[in-house]
Amino acid sequence: MDFDLMITSFPKLLSATVVTLKLLSASLFFGLFIGLFFAILRMNKNILVNKFAYGYSYVFRGTPLLVQIFIIYFGLGQIEYLRSTILWVILKEPYWCAIIAFTLNTGAYTSEILRSAFQTIKPGIIEAGKSLGISNKIIFYKIQIPIAIRQSLPAYGNEIILMMKGTSLASTVTLMDLTGVAKYIISTTFKPIEIFIVAGGIYLFMTFLIHNLIKFLEKKYSFQ
Amino acid sequence: MELLAFGKTGWGDELFYATLMTIAVSVTAMLIGFIFALIFTPLKLSKFKSLNLIGNFYTTVIRGVPELLVIYLFFFGGSGAIMYVASIFGYFEYIEINAFITGSMAIGIISGAYSTEVFRGAIQSIDKGQFEAAKVLGISKFAQFYKIILPQMLRLAIPNLSNVWQITLKDTSLISVTGLVEIMRQSYIAAGSTRDPLFFYSFAAVLYLLLTYLSMKLINKLEAKYSRGY
Numbered sequence: 001m002d003f004d005l006m007i008t009s010f011p012k013l014l015s016a017t018v019v020t021l022k023l024l025s026a027s028l029f030f031g032l033f034i035g036l037f038f039a040i041l042r043m044n045k046n047i048l049v050n051k052f053a054y055g056y057s058y059v060f061r062g063t064p065l066l067v068q069i070f071i072i073y074f075g076l077g078q079i080e081y082l083r084s085t086i087l088w089v090i091l092k093e094p095y096w097c098a099i100i101a102f103t104l105n106t107g108a109y110t111s112e113i114l115r116s117a118f119q120t121i122k123p124g125i126i127e128a129g130k131s132l133g134i135s136n137k138i139i140f141y142k143i144q145i146p147i148a149i150r151q152s153l154p155a156y157g158n159e160i161i162l163m164m165k166g167t168s169l170a171s172t173v174t175l176m177d178l179t180g181v182a183k184y185i186i187s188t189t190f191k192p193i194e195i196f197i198v199a200g201g202i203y204l205f206m207t208f209l210i211h212n213l214i215k216f217l218e219k220k221y222s223f224q
Numbered sequence: 225m226e227l228l229a230f231g232k233t234g235w236g237d238e239l240f241y242a243t244l245m246t247i248a249v250s251v252t253a254m255l256i257g258f259i260f261a262l263i264f265t266p267l268k269l270s271k272f273k274s275l276n277l278i279g280n281f282y283t284t285v286i287r288g289v290p291e292l293l294v295i296y297l298f299f300f301g302g303s304g305a306i307m308y309v310a311s312i313f314g315y316f317e318y319i320e321i322n323a324f325i326t327g328s329m330a331i332g333i334i335s336g337a338y339s340t341e342v343f344r345g346a347i348q349s350i351d352k353g354q355f356e357a358a359k360v361l362g363i364s365k366f367a368q369f370y371k372i373i374l375p376q377m378l379r380l381a382i383p384n385l386s387n388v389w390q391i392t393l394k395d396t397s398l399i400s401v402t403g404l405v406e407i408m409r410q411s412y413i414a415a416g417s418t419r420d421p422l423f424f425y426s427f428a429a430v431l432y433l434l435l436t437y438l439s440m441k442l443i444n445k446l447e448a449k450y451s452r453g454y
Contacts, residue, residue: 062390062436063429064397066408071429074415075422161288168290172401183296192301200289207288 006194009185013199016181017206023095023167023177027102028160034103035110042115053111060108065166068105073097073173098170106163113159117152118144150221157214161207178202227418228427235414235424242410243431249328249406250393256332257392261339268344279340286337291330291395298330299402327399335392342388346381347373379450386443390436397432407431 041053060068076082076091090096121144129139171180182199186192230236260282268279286294307319350373358368400408411428415421 059429059433063432064394064408066397066400067425067429067432070408070412071422071425075425078420078422165288165290168292169398171292179290179292179296182293186296186300190300190304192297192304196293196297196301199293200285203290203293204285204288 002191002194005189005191006198009195010198012185013178013181013202016176016178017202019175019177020167023098023102023170024164026099027106028163030103031106031110034107035114038107038111039114039118042111043118057108057111060105065101065105065169066172069098069101069169069173072101094173094175098173098175102163102166105166106159109159110156113152113155114148117148120151121147153214153218153221157210160210164206164210227420227423238410238414239407239431242405242407245404246396246406246435249324249331249396249399252328253331253335253396254389254392256328257335257339260333260336261343264336264340265343265347268340269347283337283340286334291334291398294334295330295398295401298326302326323402323404327402327404331392331395331399334395335388338388338391339385342381342384343377346377349380350376382443382447382450386440389439389443393435393439394432
């Protein structure tokens with residue numbers, strides 16, 4: 001055990017954690033909107049719209065995140081047309097490519113979580129709203145969405161933890177996130193166990209925090 | 225299309241073998257995971273607090289740490305650990321372990337943590353009366369597990385195990401960082417030499433979709449088989 005290395009690498013890994021957290025929060029923020037959008041599409045009665053939303057979530061949940069990042073980072077740059085548009089400003093940065101990939105990926109999972117949450121809302125609640133003369137729009141925003149958010153909290157908590165682990169893939173497109181820096185230190189010092197303990201410890205600590213935050217929210221918003 | 229031709233001109237045969245490699249790694253990892261689950265599920269269900277602690281430590285750490293980090297640990301630390309063990313037995317030469325073994329061990333340990341949770345949940349949801357009835361009938365512990373608990377447990381576990389299989393299958397793409405030529409690595413090589421990453425990575429995505437689709441079909445059949453009588 002090389003304790004000196006563990007102590008000296010800790011600040012480096014901690015500053016890399018900031019990158020991980022930035023990636024995580026940005027992709028969760030955008031992913032929530034994408035997820036809500038596709039969950040609403042999934043409940044649409046039009047079969048084409050429905051199939052489109054299903055296809056989106058099927059493709060993104062059925063392929064590895066690594067493939068998705070590589071298609072966006074290496075693949076999209078190949079299209080000449082894209083290079084001439086304003087989009088290229090975003091797509092040439094590995095940071096934004098990673099965020100786009102993570103957003104689309106977590107959006108697919110979130111849409112499934114929200115869809116099943118919407119479906120478990122008892123029809124009686126919506127009917128009660130209707131019989132009180134509340135408009136459909138307000139029923140959706142003030143009744144269905146809050147209940148769905150509460151219902152989906154446990155599953156969404158798991159998704160946040162999965163996404164936190166997913167951000168480690170940013171290191172494959174040259175980003176120096178927690179895993180990226182850990183790999184760099186491992187490959188220069190050849191002390192994998194020490195670095196694994198420190199970096200893994202930081203990840204575990206974040207998992208612990210997310211887990212407890214979700215538990216707290218679940219309690220706060222429980223029906224009882 | 226000529227990019228996918230079989231033989232020397234295209235990448236068809238290479239990608240075909242890479243797909244077989246992905247399947248081989250996934251199956252091996254899943255089996256290694258089952259072995260880990262067989263060891264750690266009893267620990268998690270044990271009456272002894274210290275054994276519980278070991279079981280919980282395994283599942284919490286592995287499920288809380290990114291897969292890529294575990295793979296790096298095995299990739300950089302695997303041969304070192306083996307060499308250390310060998311040195312105890314008086315062997316000091318350099319030992320290199322093959323990427324297939326490191327990869328499937330790393331993914332296997334990850335998949336084992338998920339399988340452990342699935343088995344634990346399945347055993348806990350079996351009615352307590354089943355255990356008691358078996359005990360009262362004087363059935364041996366071994367027969368109790370294989371003839372009574374296991375068949376009931378499998379029915380409950382299969383839907384969740386199919387999720388574990390999907391996770392394992394997708395995780396194998398991460399082994400490409402160690403140089404094992406599976407779908408992802410082969411696409412990387414092909415994309416590099418033809419300068420057509422969009423096509424090859426999209427094709428890799430299609431291959432993965434095909435694998436997940438086909439395995440779902442197969443698992444649904446298994447599920448139907450084990451739910452007979454329900």
